[in-house]
Amino acid sequence: MRRGLVHAMAWTLATGAAVTLSWWGVHSVMSGTAYDPPLAVPLATRPLSSSTHRDGPPPSSPAPSPTPSASQSPTRSPSPSPSPSSPKPPPGPSPYPQPDAGASGNVKAYPVSGGRAVFDLGTSSAELVSATPAAGWRMQVWKQDFWIRVTFTRDGREVSVFCTWHDHPPAVEIVDP
Template identity: 70%
Template sequence: MHRGLVHALAWTLATGAAVTLSWWGVHTVMSGTAYDPPLAVPLTTQPLSSSTHRAAAPPPGPATDAPSPSAASPSASPSPSASAAKPPPKAAPPSPGPDGGQGGGDPGRVKAYPVTGGRVVFDLGASSAELVSATPDAGWQMQVWKQPYWIRVTFTKAGREMSVFCTWNGHPPMVETYEG
């Protein structure tokens, strides 16, 4: 009887150690991939690139009390009632670089993809892409994964899953949707 209790205690300790080690490993990997959803920014009719969009200086003129898309931070977002009260400010086109181009980045185009469960907006350049915003519909959950050559946004609700993939590994950015 004493021997059986020793075996049960050893099995319990080994199982607890294995579960703890597994949880720690999964937690470490997952903590680097999931994050708060990005803020939505107003779309413009001018093509934007990620480098010129961030580096463009604000145009001279009267200041507005609404933040510009590049000045928005994840911790500060306007309330829905405040953003519905006045239209978003028009973004100024990026200033051309010294060679007449739009700086050193990929000139891109901002394109929205409305899908079941939400809406995803990408800035698609010639050889890369950047996530502009991802907004889930009411009741839907969202996860975003970013890697050097792809971005995945997944909306889930009650066992339904809708994924939007943007890939650009050796080819121009391509967006695909999958429902699972």
């Protein structure tokens, strides 16, 4: 009886150690890859437009008088009406997307038949924000100093999204034969 208990305890400890070692090895290899949860990209601090935004101080209501008389009528200052804010039209077409001033970059999504790749395009470099394969597709990501490639594959079909920025602002090309 005691011998069986010792064997069971030894097996339990060895299995726990093997699982822990395997988890640690896989975790250290997979950290920093596309399988990590995506990081949030900071957004611009100023809103581009808002239905509740008003240009000016908030309207003030007059202080109520302690004893109103018939000759006194409370006066109210008219509340300012919201000024129509028309967004500025974008400048002429540009071959390369340019980021807004004050923003970290220009976050653009590129949906393809195999999934979706999202890049943060700066003025002289780019970062992969996320890459999500469609149902039934597999995904692989390659990153180098001046380019990122996201490839979606299924049943021998391959769809790639390339982002390059060597000697030019970041440009995205989709190869879907």
